[in-house]
Amino acid sequence: AQSVAQPEDQVNVAEGNPLTVKCTYSVSGNPYLFWYVQYPNRGLQFLLKYITGDNLVKGSYGFEAEFNKSQTSFHLKKPSALVSDSALYFCAVRETGANNLFFGTGTRLTVIP
């Protein structure tokens, strides 16, 4: 069975500081991993994905994520947070060969000016 865990409901960080939003996953095979961002009254927007290859994936708006197979993690990071990064972030996993996409419960990021 596939599952995704985002252990933090809320992350607060000061503007200009690095940010990390945590995600761990569980699949029986090889995972495809995704991060999405949701701004108020909007749908989820794709940020980045890990399929294969380099464990460090770079995506939109300066975000990056590191795939760690031994820890089954895919944490989202950004070196310097902006107030405009404040939003709800979702991690998602799809098992290779499967169609359905499983989402975590989301982490609300607040960047404090």
Added chain:
Amino acid sequence: DAGVIQSPRHEVTEMGQEVTLRCKPISGHNSLFWYRQTMMRGLELLIYFNNNVPIDDSGMPEDRFSAKMPNASFSTLKIQPSEPRDSAVYFCAITGTGNTEAFFGQGTRLTVV
């Protein structure tokens, strides 16, 4: 958001009434998903279709909920009769094959009074 058009954007209805939510995806996808988002339960997968065929409807909460995909360009989610606890934002999302990311519509905010 541009790849998936959902209508209506907002729906307010009285308890007991039938509600139909609509999704029009762009071409080129092969899977379509319906999600429900609430504060209490987060993002829940209700049902997904692969090549217009329902694959997994285990997330559909009750028999009051039904979904159809008569062709690759249109899907509906119907609630009959609606109840206040159905109030949520309902998202439609699409993916292509394999490792492609999902594209979400902007959602329909349903309020049942």
